Amino acid sequence: MSLSAKDKLAVKTIFDKVAHKAEDIGSEALARTLFVYPQTKTYFSHWADLSPGSPQVKKHGLTIMKGVLSAVELIDDLKGGLLTLSELHAFMLRVDPANFKIINHNLLVVLSMMFPDDFTPEVHVSVDKFLAQVSLALSEKYR
Amino acid sequence: MVQWKAEERAAIQAVFAKLDYESVGRETLTRLLVVYPWTRRYFGGFGNLFNSEAIMANPKVAAHGIVVLQGLEMALKNMDDIKNTYASLSELHSEKLQVDPGNFQLLGDCLTVVIATRMRTEFTPDIQAAWQKFLAVVVSALRKQYN
Numbered sequence: 001m002s003l004s005a006k007d008k009l010a011v012k013t014i015f016d017k018v019a020h021k022a023e024d025i026g027s028e029a030l031a032r033t034l035f036v037y038p039q040t041k042t043y044f045s046h047w048a049d050l051s052p053g054s055p056q057v058k059k060h061g062l063t064i065m066k067g068v069l070s071a072v073e074l075i076d077d078l079k080g081g082l083l084t085l086s087e088l089h090a091f092m093l094r095v096d097p098a099n100f101k102i103i104n105h106n107l108l109v110v111l112s113m114m115f116p117d118d119f120t121p122e123v124h125v126s127v128d129k130f131l132a133q134v135s136l137a138l139s140e141k142y143r
Numbered sequence: 144m145v146q147w148k149a150e151e152r153a154a155i156q157a158v159f160a161k162l163d164y165e166s167v168g169r170e171t172l173t174r175l176l177v178v179y180p181w182t183r184r185y186f187g188g189f190g191n192l193f194n195s196e197a198i199m200a201n202p203k204v205a206a207h208g209i210v211v212l213q214g215l216e217m218a219l220k221n222m223d224d225i226k227n228t229y230a231s232l233s234e235l236h237s238e239k240l241q242v243d244p245g246n247f248q249l250l251g252d253c254l255t256v257v258i259a260t261r262m263r264t265e266f267t268p269d270i271q272a273a274w275q276k277f278l279a280v281v282v283s284a285l286r287k288q289y290n
Contacts, residue, residue, distance in 0.1 A: 006233035035268040036275055052190065052268050105252060109259045121170075121177040121195050124256065128178055 001129055008075050010126035014111070014118055015072045019045075022069060027061025028104040028113075036100050043095060060094040068107070071134045079138040083095065098143065100135035107131065145280050147222055154273035157217035158258060159219055161265075167257050170206025173198050175246075175255040208231055218281050226284045234262070244286045251278040 003011070016068065018025060031052035033040050047056045064115075074081030089095045110128065111119050163210075175182050177195045186192060189203040190288055214232060221228040236242045255274065259266050 005169055032268050032271060036272045105255075108252075108256055109266075112256045112259035113263045113266055115265065119256075119260065121174045121199075125178040 001132065003075065003129055007126040009129045011072060011075060011121050014115070014123050014127065015069060018111065018119060022065040023062040025107070025110050025114065026061075026063070026065025026068075027058045028110045029103060030061040030064060031057050031105050032106040033099075036106070037099075039100055040102060041051055043093065043099075044045065064103070068134065070133075071131060071137075073134060075130070079140050080132050080135070082137040083140065086089055086138050086141040089098060089138050091111075097135065097139045100102075100138060104131040104135060105130075147223070150269070151273040151276065152222065154270045155219060155222070155277050157270060158223045158262070158266075158274055159216065160178070162212065162258070163261075164209050164212040165205065167254070167261065168212045169205040170208070170260075171250070171254045172204050172208040172211065173240055173273070174256060175250050176204070177205050177255065179246070179249050182249070183247075185240060185242055194228055215281065216229075218277070218284070222277075226287060229281070229284035230287070232253075233285050237286055237288045244282075247282040248283050251282055254278075 034044065034057070035052055042049055044050055044056070044060075047054075050055060051057070069077060071082060080139050108119075108124070108131075111127070173195065176186070176192055176198050181193045186203075187200060188209075189207075191197040191201060192204075217228055217232075220226045236247075237244075255271075255278070258274070262270075
């Protein structure tokens with residue numbers, strides 16, 4: 001289910017549009033991941049405050065969203081471009097790849113909340129495919 | 144048996160209160176058929192499902208969207224016994240329609256996305272948590288007859 005030219009254009013267009021809200025989107029998606037799927041808190045046991053709106057959640061939400069935006073730039077070679085990030089997630093963080101689906105879902109939910117008119121069904125399928133490819137690229141070094 | 148806190152019941156009620164079954168039903172089913180195109184296989188009698196414009200305009204998709212939400216309403220009205228409430232629906236989906244159960248999750252995800260577009264900031268993390276729990280129970284009940 002690789003990305004067509006149409007998918008890439010849809011992804012670039014919407015992420016260009018929402019990039020200025022990167023912190024809001026990323027932190028809201030991360031907050032919902034931690035709150036709605038509490039098993040994900042295991043990766044952040046070193047944080048003082050895991051609640052929505054906390055400074056750590058805001059800062060890390062932005063980090064994640066910047067990662068997603070950089071993946072948009074690397075959309076023609078996600079596996080190659082995300083190699084270092086994959087090593088980080090595989091060897092250091094050891095994030096169970098099941099969690100990529102969770103944060104992807106919450107990114108879609110937040111995009112729907114914040115940009116309902118832009119997040120049409122066509123954009124939805126392209127972004128869903130893109131996030132799935134990003135997850136695959138992040139999983140590349142796992143085994 | 145699933146335990147529901149008072150706040151969770153209230154949250155699910157709040158979501159349903161905002162649902163325009165016609166609009167939300169049609170858009171949810173449209174998104175399922177567009178985002179996960181293999182699901183079109185289950186709707187062979189619906190006519191033109193070849194592209195998103197056709198799907199959006201298809202009257203059978205619109206009608207069926209309402210049916211799906213009415214089905215979910217049954218779960219809302221029987222929150223303390225969704226498993227038994229859905230026994231015949233589960234049999235229908237497994238024996239007659241032979242739907243791969245992975246698709247229940249996908250439909251739930253599409254519905255959540257549509258609800259998010261309607262409720263926007265009112266779809267708080269608290270409400271989402273209760274809603275995802277409700278969907279998980281619904282999906283589990285639908286899967287019951289498969290094994």
